[in-house]
Amino acid sequence: MSQAAVEKHMRAECFLLYNVLYDGVVDCSNSLEDEDEVELPPQAAVLSAFQPDCYGHAVSVKEWFVFPGNPLQEPTRVTPKPLNYTKGPPDLMALWFRTDPDVKTIQASTLLDVFDLYEFTEELKQFDSPVIAVICLVTYIAIQTRQLSLEDVDAYLSQAVCVRFKSFTEMQQLRTSVVDPRAVQLGSLFVRGLTYLIAANSACGYPFPMGELMPWKTFDGLLFHSKYLQAHSGSPKEELLEGNPSWISLFLSVRDLVLGACRRRGAPVQSQPRRLQYRDAWPVEVDDLRGESRPQLHHTTQQPTASAHYQQGYRPRHPKRGRYQLAPRWPKSQNTD
Incomplete structure (x- = not known):
């Protein structure tokens, strides 16, 4: 071993x-x-x-x-x-070295038990590996933090649905006009969590192909930032999912599972829109996520206006705090199927 x-x-x-x-x-x-x-x-x-x-x-x-x-x-x-449902400590010898047809089911159920989602084993069979990974991770984050809003969850899930169908060219054309530090932190948390999910997948004997859990299959920081701004500005689900009926259907199915799991564990997710005001964020003027020099960037979707209402819970940025230096994104696979 x-x-x-x-x-x-x-x-x-x-x-x-x-x-x-x-x-x-x-x-x-x-x-x-x-x-x-x-x-x-x-x-x-x-x-x-x-x-x-x-x-x-x-x-x-x-x-x-x-x-x-x-x-x-x-x-x-x-x-x-x-673990809550696995009988006794997981047998690594069995998880890693068994080759019989039933082992994949055991591996997958053990991984779901790690994320306390064992009872959703049957429901999750309708989704492919990247979507299952996002469901596990967003549910886990929501339960652990107890501070995610419905808008945060919608941003996570809508980007996870959309990123699956975006071409490389479409991803390269993404723009956003402001950087919200809370969105940056949530994006960073997701990617860090993804590394732990990948480690758990490895420990469970690879119930899901490793390539299916990579960030270019599950998460894009700039796309998430765009969806975060939309969700918190009150954009309808149709706009979040770019008017695509099949995307909307997948999003709603995944959303119901995540919110249901949170409710069962005493961590219901509530709507708490944080309508962004520009004094609470930094305009992106020079560096986008690809490190290119550009004038003020603009996103083609609806963004909060400078006159947005300043709601309780939003704090003015510290006057001595600088802007984030945006780092290069994960490399995008050239396969756009």
């Missing part, structure tokens, strides 16, 4: 499990997080699958997680949270 973990690690797979097996360590740094954003918890708190070990359990790991107030002078000793 240890040798198999080494081989997976050398193929850039199973990084999380390798660290746990060999060093008994798990870590999570911060990335793009807004220090003025007090509603959203840090990424490390959202993505932790462990709980403090207060009882001296034999199986525990050292956790190095970066978040405000943690001096990182010594690790926290934590123990994994038990």
